[in-house]
Amino acid sequence: MRIRVINPNTTASMTATIAHAARAVAGPGTVVEAVNPEHGPVSIESHYDEALAVPGLLAEIARGEQEGVSAYVVACFGDPGLEAARERARGPVVGIAEAGMHAASFLGRGFSVVTTLSRTTGRAWDLARSYGFGERCRGVHSCEIPVLALETDPQARAVITEHCRRALEEDGSDAVVLGCAGMADLCASITNALGSPVVDGVAAATVFAESLVRLGLSTGKRGEFAPPPPKPFTGVLAPWGLG
Amino acid sequence: MRIRVINPNTTASMTATIAHAARAVAGPGTVVEAVNPEHGPVSIESHYDEALAVPGLLAEIARGEQEGVSAYVVACFGDPGLEAARERARGPVVGIAEAGMHAASFLGRGFSVVTTLSRTTGRAWDLARSYGFGERCRGVHSCEIPVLALETDPQARAVITEHCRRALEEDGSDAVVLGCAGMADLCASITNALGSPVVDGVAAATVFAESLVRLGLSTGKRGEFAPPPPKPFTGVLAPWGLG
Amino acid sequence: MRIRVINPNTTASMTATIAHAARAVAGPGTVVEAVNPEHGPVSIESHYDEALAVPGLLAEIARGEQEGVSAYVVACFGDPGLEAARERARGPVVGIAEAGMHAASFLGRGFSVVTTLSRTTGRAWDLARSYGFGERCRGVHSCEIPVLALETDPQARAVITEHCRRALEEDGSDAVVLGCAGMADLCASITNALGSPVVDGVAAATVFAESLVRLGLSTGKRGEFAPPPPKPFTGVLAPWGLG
């Protein structure tokens, strides 16, 4: 089984962090391949960034389809391009916000999300409601740490841990979901500090993608998620190998 | 006042239809400019098409910002890229699904949507719920006419009219919303046939965009919709003039 | 095009304020006529006041129908009698709470309402949910300034501005909706003070009513909003010219 974890931004060091988190939970015999697009934003912190990351993500899906990938993980907490990816791929595709929220739902009645910038909290709420977790999600909290600063800011770990602690308390939640793929390497440390379940969406999406393959399940193809109708694309889409 | 109506697909004949519908309702003194991207799909009939149309749409927004446009209309019923466009533009941005559903909400308790392909009905429901119209929207009906066939299929008008009639009856609705920008030129004819209000989103979005400018209102910029943080984009985004 | 703006209370000075706000945004060629009933409460601050204002409002609709009015605005934030007015009028009828909330929905993800007395906040929530904005409306805040004191209290402007500022902050909103027709003349000043969009429902309802007329749209008449069945009214309804 080959799980391809796609970091939709173009920062290779973050892809490496993600790869490590995914491999740590994958089952024996499962190959985890972490990639990122060649073209696109170095981080995703706005709807604009997200929109411009999606063509690169879809190019990776297209490449994966040629290479026989079993399942995909979209490793950005906005779950960018998830529906388009599901149309394009034969195997299952799982987003990390989606997976993180599903995982947290098995752990109690309510969860809190702790994310990077406050401007992304609207998208997190939007996803929570769209996945059906409008009531289980009790709060979305931001640390005001930009995505790439997660790798360099020496205070990041302490600040995020403190926000998780407060989120649990204020929201009366049973679990916390980390709201950025770049937080994947902090999950164990925060769990230890809090003594409550902390969910890293990258790890959760990896095991859920693996689970769906093991169950023989993939996206239903009889309606909305059938392969996109073939058609001309005018202009230059070559950089992404799409069209 | 300059309203720029952006057809996010690359089919110029459809842009012309849209331009005509928008100009027919614009107030005196309002300049309506209809454009479409140079690069992208010829029509939008899937999440995949939508995702690949958005960079071209955003390039048009970027160009409009340089040219002093007052407000924008996104003229595709999936409202692609609406949130990203709102971040990028100073003036208001209105989607045609959004505008069509808002307009219909002023006309009674419930409305029905009549659209092209059944695979797009999921997106229409998604938008209806996200805009708050999950209960007012009583049905989304598809005619199984592809977007570009609206211009060429001699039966299109009759088939769509019949679907609108049945939608009103089955859903007990007070109004119908046409679910594709390519249906804009059919609105008057269907209205006459049915004797009930029929909403064309292109026209509705044009007058609502104009209204917001007249009210001095634009997207709130203190949070989620502030301009996207400037950052490097790796690889080739030049075709769209973005980055 | 004739837009009749009906202030449902009987205070003429407030009608004048409303008229001014409506005329300031109406398009060229649109005639705005502001009226108020002869009979009824001097202000509307309870369900009881609202109920007793409606017959006078409906009498104004009846008069408007005889005089060929194109569209109506109901200029009280409780949107009193809106559904009855829609049955009685041929043209579109727009409420100011309805219009204000719709307008704010185009400006971001969430809005706050700032209104007069706390006892009216229940009605504002009721309307927000009924229009589909139960999630977009993030807070309803009251200033504890009675309706008629808006005209005389020298602190009103400062107090309301401060409540708007706090509402934006506490609710994380993108826009504010002013929750009383009597605040119409404060909208520009508060907008300047805050730098975020502030919506006056009177102005919003005026341009939306005008928009609907321009679109050729009016209330659907095939069901719930057909003209009320003619029938005897016993006793004295003459004061309102109704029956």
Next chain:
Amino acid sequence: MRIRVINPNTTASMTATIAHAARAVAGPGTVVEAVNPEHGPVSIESHYDEALAVPGLLAEIARGEQEGVSAYVVACFGDPGLEAARERARGPVVGIAEAGMHAASFLGRGFSVVTTLSRTTGRAWDLARSYGFGERCRGVHSCEIPVLALETDPQARAVITEHCRRALEEDGSDAVVLGCAGMADLCASITNALGSPVVDGVAAATVFAESLVRLGLSTGKRGEFAPPPPKPFTGVLAPWGLG
């Protein structure tokens, strides 16, 4: 204990039917007084009728307050003026749609409403959602029998019984709520025919009003439902003794 049942229309024969239904279920020692306003529509079949019935209803509440009434029933399925009545009365006020839906909620998971004219079904859904029964209410069915024809149409009983039977079957409901005060005298007969619980709102509201008095409970007066602020009413409100 004195329960005043107010028929908000002006048809005395219907008031008599209502009185009979209410008295049949009242406990020993409870006095049921059924009244109707002097002024207003002879039946309520539209939002317009409802709006013009409310001043008469409120006049009856005002009279009741002077006479020491313990609790009120508003005996029209649109629950007209319920919130205004709650402001004005010291004791509890119960609407028959409200009571009927609450009663049905104790009897299973879902109920159906069977009412008179299809144009009133929107209001019934509106009330169901507002009371919290948007999911428990599985269908609102109309018989197309006008309110006053309930007293004279020899087919009414059979037609309504058949609609109730179909509603239970189609909706998979556990109970039926009769959607008009004028159906009160049919309840026993339909129950016998169907073998499933059938709820008459007049009877339900009477026992629930009595229950609230027995529990020492009445409308909370610390906020929205405090007595309406005293104020001038201009013009002629004398016919209703209001102002």
Next chain:
Amino acid sequence: MRIRVINPNTTASMTATIAHAARAVAGPGTVVEAVNPEHGPVSIESHYDEALAVPGLLAEIARGEQEGVSAYVVACFGDPGLEAARERARGPVVGIAEAGMHAASFLGRGFSVVTTLSRTTGRAWDLARSYGFGERCRGVHSCEIPVLALETDPQARAVITEHCRRALEEDGSDAVVLGCAGMADLCASITNALGSPVVDGVAAATVFAESLVRLGLSTGKRGEFAPPPPKPFTGVLAPWGLG
């Protein structure tokens, strides 16, 4: 009419308190019988306790059916076993959380619940949403007083009264619902202290059960709540007389 009030825990002194509260509101001619199971937990403060209390509760229902009981009250605020009891009983069955929330809904727009331990607030919210009161219920507050300490802790009355006062204030509620059968004897005192309506679910359930009998209504038996299909039970269910 015989109403059997079942305290699902095995503490007889609490059964006595409940009996007193129920008898105080029952109508003349209604016999109230309060019982508790022989087997089960001494108090219910967790899902685990609740699950182990239900067989004993159902044994009491079975006994009641043999003895001709007219209606049942389940006197624990988690409404344990309510649906199973409705299948098993011919007459109506009412839970005290259910009854308390229904009663409070007649008294204004929103209510607050004040309960014992914070670990039970999840269940209270769960019930509120399931009964349709997800919006009317504005807050669930816990006093951190264990159930059996209600009888012995000399501070209990003062602490609960203070929590009720704060709940009304913070939530802007019109009424309070007491969240434990063991608080039944405090209702009058708290009402006096607050001047706002305070609902004891035991009393409310008693009068509502009585009301349903008076209305001739009982659980619908055509679907989900038909008598459970007879079948073998393996092992020892004799202690409960079930199987």
Next chain:
Amino acid sequence: MRIRVINPNTTASMTATIAHAARAVAGPGTVVEAVNPEHGPVSIESHYDEALAVPGLLAEIARGEQEGVSAYVVACFGDPGLEAARERARGPVVGIAEAGMHAASFLGRGFSVVTTLSRTTGRAWDLARSYGFGERCRGVHSCEIPVLALETDPQARAVITEHCRRALEEDGSDAVVLGCAGMADLCASITNALGSPVVDGVAAATVFAESLVRLGLSTGKRGEFAPPPPKPFTGVLAPWGLG
């Protein structure tokens, strides 16, 4: 890793079917142990059966805790006792309705449930809403085949396959969830017949339980799901080894 799959009814042949389905998807190194209680109903087809199955289920949890079980699956589609089990167990507990619906949510926008008896559809809807899938679940369909007849009725496979086919068509769903643990052995065959994803909750719960263990996640223990407070249980709970 030891996953204990608990069939809450007492029919050993059904436990064997469940064991087979669970083992077929478990990863290498995971031990699946399938058990059923000694005491309780032979099948679960009502709220009553469910209530009487839960003590036996909890006894199995208690035994599992002594034996060092890593995670549990509750293998009945009503997810009986799930919350109580989560309080009692240290490791994660997953219900098969819960798991089946979560799995289906990754496969498209909407799913249908196909279950045994119509009387259980209310519970399925209840769970769907409680888990957040009130909109994703588009229909719950019953075959009217009793649980134990699944093993003996030669038509069962064909009848269920046909109901699944119709459910997909009528509901426009992307996937089907089988609504009974006893259908686990039919999943592959129905999948082949339909060409759309069909989810067996037993298999889904097994891989999700395994996933949670692999992620180091378990029920949050800081609030509602902390271990139940120790307390006396009066009477005979010995048959279940509980108290």
